Amino acid sequence: MNILHYALGFPPYRTGGLTKYAIDLAREQVMEGHNVSLIWPGEIKLIGKKNKIRKRSLVLGINSFEIINPLPVSYDEGIVDIKAFTSNGDKQIYIDFLKENNIEVLHIHTFMGLHKELVDAAKELGIRTVYTSHDFFMICPKVTLCQNGRLCNDVASCKACPECNVNALSNKKMIILQSPLYRTLKDSPLVKSLRKRHRDTALNEEAVSEDKPVNSADDYIRLRAFYKSIYEEIDYIHFNSSVSKMIYDKYFGEHKGQVISISHEKIRDNKKEKNFSDELRITYIAAPSAAKGYYMLLDTLDRLYEEGKRFSLNTPFISPVERQYLYSFGHFESDELGKIFDDTDLLIAPSVWYETFGFTVLEALSYGVPVVISDHVGAKDIIPDDSLLMFKDEEELYQILKDIDKTELKKLNKNIIKNVKIKLLSEHAKELEKEAYR
Numbered sequence: 331m332n333i334l335h336y337a338l339g340f341p342p343y344r345t346g347g348l349t350k351y352a353i354d355l356a357r358e359q360v361m362e363g364h365n366v367s368l369i370w371p372g373e374i375k376l377i378g379k380k381n382k383i384r385k386r387s388l389v390l391g392i393n394s395f396e397i398i399n400p401l402p403v404s405y406d407e408g409i410v411d412i413k414a415f416t417s418n419g420d421k422q423i424y425i426d427f428l429k430e431n432n433i434e435v436l437h438i439h440t441f442m443g444l445h446k447e448l449v450d451a452a453k454e455l456g457i458r459t460v461y462t463s464h465d466f467f468m469i470c471p472k473v474t475l476c477q478n479g480r481l482c483n484d485v486a487s488c489k490a491c492p493e494c495n496v497n498a499l500s501n502k503k504m505i506i507l508q509s510p511l512y513r514t515l516k517d518s519p520l521v522k523s524l525r526k527r528h529r530d531t532a533l534n535e536e537a538v539s540e541d542k543p544v545n546s547a548d549d550y551i552r553l554r555a556f557y558k559s560i561y562e563e564i565d566y567i568h569f570n571s572s573v574s575k576m577i578y579d580k581y582f583g584e585h586k587g588q589v590i591s592i593s594h595e596k597i598r599d600n601k602k603e604k605n606f607s608d609e610l611r612i613t614y615i616a617a618p619s620a621a622k623g624y625y626m627l628l629d630t631l632d633r634l635y636e637e638g639k640r641f642s643l644n645t646p647f648i649s650p651v652e653r654q655y656l657y658s659f660g661h662f663e664s665d666e667l668g669k670i671f672d673d674t675d676l677l678i679a680p681s682v683w684y685e686t687f688g689f690t691v692l693e694a695l696s697y698g699v700p701v702v703i704s705d706h707v708g709a710k711d712i713i714p715d716d717s718l719l720m721f722k723d724e725e726e727l728y729q730i731l732k733d734i735d736k737t738e739l740k741k742l743n744k745n746i747i748k749n750v751k752i753k754l755l756s757e758h759a760k761e762l763e764k765e766a767y768r
């Protein structure tokens with residue numbers, strides 16, 4: 331089968347769960363004997379705006395094609411220049427490309443940088459189109475459905491969008507971030523320092539822009555309608571969780587497709603009986619942001635700490651705020667997860683925003699580690715009731731952590747070993763081929 335994936339690009343230029351899934355899946359499909367390609371939004375030229383598709387070197391057995399002059403990629407920074415994100419591409423270029431490469435399935439992983447004309451071309455040629463719901467970019471330009479670290483109450487009306495998006499990246503910055511020079515310098519000390527400064531500013535949830543919005547709520551309603559029109563053209567929606575399906579169904583209506591939980595290349599069934607510590611060792615592997623539930627977690631742990639509960643909270647980052655119970659194990663590679671989870675009694679994924687899946691939950695379960703998650707975390711789908719600790723609000727999280735002890739942890743560990751099915755990527759790839767690609 332000739333499969334074409336659309337994603338943001340290859341590591342190390344692009345990172346994150348979406349990129350990891352797309353590349354891991356493509357590699358697995360290559361190993362299964364398929365002819366697999368990745369097309370990705372590349373350089374936006376300052377002079378000459380004609381669309382082109384440039385073939386790049388083979389990567390991990392995957393054919394690589396760069397779109398020259400795609401739409402901008404805004405990450406989770408928002409959108410101000412709506413016209414730049416809805417401009418037309420050259421459909422004939424995409425038709426010629428799809429024909430030349432005999433593409434049978436177009437698998438889209440994000441709508442960032444994507445010309446509507448690529449989907450139109452596939453539809454005109456009768457090519458099967460599939461979309462995996464990694465994020466909510468089409469519904470919310472900031473991706474998270476959150477405002478100032480809390481769930482937005484105005485998603486349907488877009489009332490908050492003008493103010494929420496006012497600090498979006500400028501077109502000039504997005505052009506730089508999509509440039510060949512940035513790909514080369516991304517991991518240089520200077521660029522890392524600039525990115526850190528930007529992240530630290532973004533994590534300050536109290537920061538309010540003095541700039542005035544340039545768009546109205548109606549402008550963002552029209553932007554959403556533009557994305558919805560593309561979404562409705564897709565043949566099959568692969569919802570990676572019931573959470574993502576709930577959100578898309580709510581704002582875009584029901585669509586043909588189903589929930590299929592995901593996996594990645596490094597997942598193995600490493601479940602084993604664990605030895606638990608007398609002092610509860612909690613691990614949190616996510617960004618230290620309000621949307622990820624970090625500060626709610628700290629508030630809960632502060633309360634327990636004052637009551638005398640013995641525990642530590644271990645993270646891969648240096649926390650923006652200090653606590654006596656906080657420890658950082660520093661940046662880690664995926665092959666170090668075994669050691670991290672050996673030293674973990676409980677993983678917490680306390681997301682405030684709607685997390686479409688959450689690989690850290692699957693990773694913890696694959697080592698037999700009990701998990702506590704909010705009901706907004708999509709990975710809840712893969713956990714049987716007898717192995718699940720889930721909360722709806724801060725008070726429920728407090729009660730779970732207050733009551734948890736070694737006896738309960740051992741019981742959960744045994745239930746996970748017995749009842750949690752760890753899905754390998756090879757199994758997931760076969761599921762997709764059977765359910766989505768046909």
